[in-house]
Amino acid sequence: MIQAWSVDDVRAAEERAMAQLPDGELMQRAATGLAQVVAARLPDDTSTQPLVVALVGGGNNGGDALWALAHLADLVGEPLDLVAVLTSEHRHEEGLRAARRAEVEIVDATRGGSKGGSKARRRSKALDHAVEALAVADVVLDGVLGIGGRPGLPDLVTELLEAIGADAHVIAVDVPSGVDPMGEIVGGAGVFADETVTFGCAKPVHVLGTASRCGMLTVVDIGLDLGRDHASASAARTAPAAERVDHDDVAALWPVPGPEDDKYSRGVVGVVAGGEVYTGAPLLSVTAAVCAGAGMVRYVGPPGPTQLVRAEVPEAVHGTGRVQAWVVGPGLDAHPHSWDQLGLAQVEAARRALDSELPCLVDAGGLDLLDGPRTHAGARTLLTPHAGELARLLARLDPEASGLDRERVVVEPLRWARRAADLLRATVLLKGSTTYVVPPPASGLAVRAQADAPAWAGTAGSGDVLAGLAGTLLAAGLDPVDAGSLAALVHGVAAHDANPGGPVRALEIAQQVPRTVARLLARAAEVG
Numbered sequence: 001m002i003q004a005w006s007v008d009d010v011r012a013a014e015e016r017a018m019a020q021l022p023d024g025e026l027m028q029r030a031a032t033g034l035a036q037v038v039a040a041r042l043p044d045d046t047s048t049q050p051l052v053v054a055l056v057g058g059g060n061n062g063g064d065a066l067w068a069l070a071h072l073a074d075l076v077g078e079p080l081d082l083v084a085v086l087t088s089e090h091r092h093e094e095g096l097r098a099a100r101r102a103e104v105e106i107v108d109a110t111r112g113g114s115k116g117g118s119k120a121r122r123r124s125k126a127l128d129h130a131v132e133a134l135a136v137a138d139v140v141l142d143g144v145l146g147i148g149g150r151p152g153l154p155d156l157v158t159e160l161l162e163a164i165g166a167d168a169h170v171i172a173v174d175v176p177s178g179v180d181p182m183g184e185i186v187g188g189a190g191v192f193a194d195e196t197v198t199f200g201c202a203k204p205v206h207v208l209g210t211a212s213r214c215g216m217l218t219v220v221d222i223g224l225d226l227g228r229d230h231a232s233a234s235a236a237r238t239a240p241a242a243e244r245v246d247h248d249d250v251a252a253l254w255p256v257p258g259p260e261d262d263k264y265s266r267g268v269v270g271v272v273a274g275g276e277v278y279t280g281a282p283l284l285s286v287t288a289a290v291c292a293g294a295g296m297v298r299y300v301g302p303p304g305p306t307q308l309v310r311a312e313v314p315e316a317v318h319g320t321g322r323v324q325a326w327v328v329g330p331g332l333d334a335h336p337h338s339w340d341q342l343g344l345a346q347v348e349a350a351r352r353a354l355d356s357e358l359p360c361l362v363d364a365g366g367l368d369l370l371d372g373p374r375t376h377a378g379a380r381t382l383l384t385p386h387a388g389e390l391a392r393l394l395a396r397l398d399p400e401a402s403g404l405d406r407e408r409v410v411v412e413p414l415r416w417a418r419r420a421a422d423l424l425r426a427t428v429l430l431k432g433s434t435t436y437v438v439p440p441p442a443s444g445l446a447v448r449a450q451a452d453a454p455a456w457a458g459t460a461g462s463g464d465v466l467a468g469l470a471g472t473l474l475a476a477g478l479d480p481v482d483a484g485s486l487a488a489l490v491h492g493v494a495a496h497d498a499n500p501g502g503p504v505r506a507l508e509i510a511q512q513v514p515r516t517v518a519r520l521l522a523r524a525a526e527v528g
């Protein structure tokens with residue numbers, strides 16, 4: 001599990017550490033670790049002298065970059081060209097002195113030029129020089145903003161970023177500048193890094209939807225006590241703000257049956273999905289549930305899709321009966337015509353599932369049946385909307401979200417998923433290239449974010465597969481956060497495994513699940 005701590009928790013941990021250490025020691029640890037990574041990324045070709053350019057902001061992030069350049073000069077035996085481009089009128093004076101001592105070239109990009117916006121700026125010689133260096137740099141260090149950064153960048157920095165050559169290896173110091181360190185706001189101006197070197201622990205930006213901006217992540221140990229018990233003024237044990245389940249967690253979480261198990265003890269999942277119009281969704285959800293290893297799958301639906309499921313998934317049984325969890329809603333028409341008896345009966349079956357005390361996964365049309373929290377307080381509930389469905393749900397139920405649209409959910413996915421989780425007292429799994437699993441805020445549990453699927457997985461019916469997969473895990477007794485994040489991981493990996501590097505149809509994702517689960521379980525045996 002990758003765990004990330006909030007900026008406030010990191011700052012508190014830094015203070016605790018600094019109280020025990022000589023002045024400047026933490027930054028030295030950070031900068032030394034950073035310099036080692038940079039040294040490892042220098043080109044092997046020794047015919048030309050490698051050029052490392054650091055963009056240096058006015059805070060401690062800039063300090064890290066300056067000290068890293070200074071250490072790099074010592075660390076690498078070969079001659080190097082080292083350039084620090086200052087992007088702020090504030091300076092980390094100690095870092096600057098160290099860089100000067102190490103004969104790093106200092107270019108003050110803020111100097112000269114006329115006042116006014118960027119277009120009116122008369123480019124100073126220093127700025128021109130910085131732009132030229134960035135165009136040919138082997139490695140560019142982004143030390144503009146760290147965890148003190150707010151989303152967005154000054155024009156000068158944007159201009160400098162645009163000058164970075166296509167072949168440069170861009171290393172973000174701690175976080176990619178311009179990107180929200182808390183990972184709440186996705187998109188917007190900012191650095192796209194090939195890799196990020198962070199200090200002490202991962203931050204939310206590294207695991208949430210902003211993770212794609214960070215590239216490969218290296219955590220340099222600087223001796224922070226996050227996640228460990230510590231005796232201090234703020235004695236409470238800190239909890240991570242965000243988590244990501246990875247391949248090595250599958251074995252610990254996946255419900256592997258033992259010799260004492262039978263189909264009932266493994267969990268029966270009931271699927272109330274589809275209708276006479278949408279017949280594909282039930283087939284996909286039921287197939288996925290069977291392939292995920294449900295003890296048994298019951299399908300509830302009208303004759304059309306029932307016939308299809310009978311023909312294609314002989315393992316499924318039909319009609320209502322005892323189950324351990326329900327999947328409600330894939331392909332369900334929540335508002336059938338008053339003359340559509342079969343449609344009305346299907347909505348009735350869905351409502352009965354929602355009114356039960358059993359765990360429920362609620363997807364697609366099932367979401368349209370929710371008017372508030374489920375009647376049985378404490379009944380485990382996992383809602384699985386995509387961004388458009390979440391917008392529609394909140395616009396309907398939350399007066400403060402009236403007019404909410406898909407685009408706003410995409411920019412602030414966590415904010416809106418949290419809101420729905422709070423309003424409906426349910427865990428919200430928000431689907432997309434990053435899938436968020438957001439427990440009700442009152443639970444105090446960390447948000448999870450998974451980004452395991454290739455973009456090929458974004459195909460019609462793929463969500464119906466995820467519903468069957470996650471529903472099976474709920475029926476096996478997993479809580480909604482584990483069921484949702486594990487299902488998202490396995491769904492994504494199965495989409496890759498089914499056809500690495502190429503298109504995949506939803507049914508194939510479902511059919512790949514047995515082998516993907518076996519592979520991930522075997523991997524744990526190898527690692528263990």
Ligand SMILES: NC(=O)C1=CN([C@@H]2O[C@H](COP(=O)(O)OP(=O)(O)OC[C@H]3O[C@@H](n4cnc5c(N)ncnc54)[C@H](O)[C@@H]3O)[C@@H](O)[C@H]2O)[C@@H](O)CC1
Nearest residue numbers: 014026027030059060061145146147148149150151152174
């Ligand atoms: N505190 C410590 O002991 C350590 C700090 N470290 C480094 O220090 C960094 C945090 O340093 P700081 O707290 O100085 O913060 P930053 O270096 O992130 O700089 C914040 C400054 O930039 C300004 N700013 C924020 N967003 C802006 C924007 N969008 N446009 C323009 N200006 C903006 C702020 O007003 C503030 O003055 C960490 O990310 C890490 O790199 C590391 O050296 C490890 C040890």
Ligand SMILES: Nc1ncnc2c1ncn2[C@@H]1O[C@H](COP(=O)(O)OP(=O)(O)O)[C@@H](O)[C@H]1O
Nearest residue numbers: 431432433453454455457458460461462463464
């Ligand atoms: N760009 C993407 N990259 C990776 N996975 C994606 C991407 N877009 C969508 N997905 C995944 O594909 C599935 C789509 O689900 P959904 O939107 O409900 O489709 P449907 O209703 O057609 O089944 C989700 O699991 C989602 O996380």
Ligand SMILES: [K+]
Nearest residue numbers: 142145173175
């Ligand atoms: K940075």
